[in-house]
Amino acid sequence: MKFTDFNQSIWNETSAYYDTCVIPYSGLTGNETPPRVVQLLSGLKERLEWIEVPFKGRVITYPALQYCFEGFSEFTNYLINNLRSVGFKFVILVVAPSVIIKQECAFDLVIDDRNDDSAKCKEEILQLWRKDVSNL
Amino acid sequence: MSDGIAKGHDQHTEQSNHKKEMSRRQFLTYTLGATGGFLAAGITIPMIRFAVDPLLEKGEATDFVKVTEVSKLTTTPIEIRFQVNQVDGWVESNPELIAWLRKDEAGNVTALSPVCKHLGCTVNFVSTDNKYECPCHGAQYTNEGKNLKVAPLPLDEYSVKVDNGSVYLGQIIPNHLTSK
């Protein structure tokens, strides 16, 4: 589901089931032409659908981080901590095609060019959830 | 006192003039306004209709789509992916859908939608358990889609047509297999 699908009463009723948060990251630098932006964002949208459709009842997509910036690690660590404090157990970063994350970051999973295939991406998420069950 | 009366009279005269003035204005407003409104409506109603009509139409998949041959089906469900043409407002798309198809013991073809009736994740058929399982919160269903745990309802079905050995799928309908 997307964050826009929730109002307070839906959230009160179902929040226990949504333990995974997805942050989309476009990684724009400002050097992109409009058609390149379209290309990057449609690639990102496709990757998000690999997750949003099969895991609709457990994953919530939050608003995207659009531009790359200094202090990415610090900011995302802060973001992840806050998201955990509202109840998300897993935080996943989904990156637009060809955008490379060089900084260390504390996401539970990063979906980027290395897992650029819907089956692979699904399997990585299932593994993340399974690992958590086996750690209980 | 007299001042007061005179004032009162003047006020009355002013008021009646004002009333007359207002009614003349109102007359013009109503007549011109109505004509203008009528003309505007003549232009805008078709525009609004044009603008809103497609939005009011619910996006629907078109008719039946051929997905496989009956000869390829057994009593164990198999996953079939197929595309439908969908028009939603002005947006035409070809979303990919998934169905789990099998032939029951009597040879009837059935097709289940994999959308979990708990919160909408996609279920998979686990052949070793002969059950559908949801990866999200563990809902389980029989191979006919009957809900065993977590989900409140059975899996939906696709309407199925068999013609000349080919299987066609149509709209998603509530499960009728589990109530037999």
Ligand code: FES
């Ligand atoms: S969405 Fe399937 S069990 Fe919750």
